[in-house]
Amino acid sequence: MSTLVEDTILRSKKISKGRAPCCDKVGLKKGRWTSEEDKMLTDYIQLHGEGSWRSLPKNAGLLRCGKSCRLRWINYLREDVKRGNITSQEEAMIVKLHGAIGNRWSVIARHLPGRTDNEIKNYWNSHLRRKIYCFMKPSTSNCDTLPPIDIAALNAAASSKRGRSGGRGRPTQVPIQEEDKNNNNTSNQYSHSDMNAHDLFGKMHQRKENPDEAEAISITGSRSWSQNHRQEETFDGIGLDAYCEMSSGDTNGKAGFCTNMDGEGEASGPFEWLDDEVMKLNYMFENGMLVNPTCSENNSMEREHGYGMNLPTSEDSKSGVWSSELNYTESGEWHNNNNNNNSSSTSSGNSVYDYQWTVWDISASAQSHNQWNLQYSEESQMMTCLWDATANGEVNNFHL
DNA sequence: AAACCGTACAACCGCCACTAC
């Protein structure tokens, strides 16, 4: 009889709560691990090896959830976990990879030997994100034309759009799969969430390989939202109101829209994607993926004053500035191409500010359409190590 | 000295992909 009751309870739990929890949390300890617990876990794994996390706590005599044991082992107890400050080289790699692939911490971590995804994620959230947001805020007299960024409002807008998403795969702000279910135009339709750096890279490559066939892509710095709406949202302070439009080659695309090949699309609210996507676009600026024809490589004024990360020029590539100086090999080793330490552009500390900066007069460029052109420039090729492309430009693999 | 505040980071949570059955 009691078994029947237990079964009923278990079944009702499963029905009412979906999946059963990873473990019975009753009586389990939470919070910080003690050194005794660490030793018990380490001793057990050294004896029996990793795996079977569900049964491990019981076998090891730990009052912990299996997940908690796994996390503790992977992030802190393993011998190959590197402790200590993130180096400037590692920081540069994080910035670069994050610009290319976004919050895929585990992928980024694979390129940083000894670093865990959790550590990198924390480092990003506590150090780098702030720095990079700060760089978008005009700090020099040269940037007076640009209003300051209201970071608090940005974050508020971003967080208000996010539920507790979690999960692997695409970190959705918009339920894309649901979106796809509800319409038939999935082949050429892009949502803001889809419109990430990865997609843009692929499309840029397509453009390069088949300029006549591939979709036209334009990235335009623009204040495209209605004045009323912007005022309501108190987002007057946005410094980089870039929006993406993807159309059949003319100006069918609409600001902030998901458009298909016919220029049809559904408007989304402004700023939904700013928090992440603008940053990604910004990284593309930084990495030379977007080339402003009004900014010549030799424009020293632009290169000397700080608004945005400096685009590595072909000259930079030759002289060892930026990424050409630092390579990461397949074997997981850092390789410094620059054998002398005289380069004035090398990072002097753990700050993205150590890179060179340049001025991007986004406000001015926003006044005309299509002023930002995506170009497959020589400089941009430093990012092409990240993907494979077939002859027709189809991206089929990310080297991450 | 105490209260407050911001930061860093360890840990937790929920979800998803994969796999075995």
Place this chain on the structure above:
DNA sequence: TGTAGTGGCGGTTGTACGGTT
């Protein structure tokens, strides 16, 4: 083929700690 178990991932929270008022 469907389902449950498991590992893994990314977002978020909790808290210790140092600095400031």
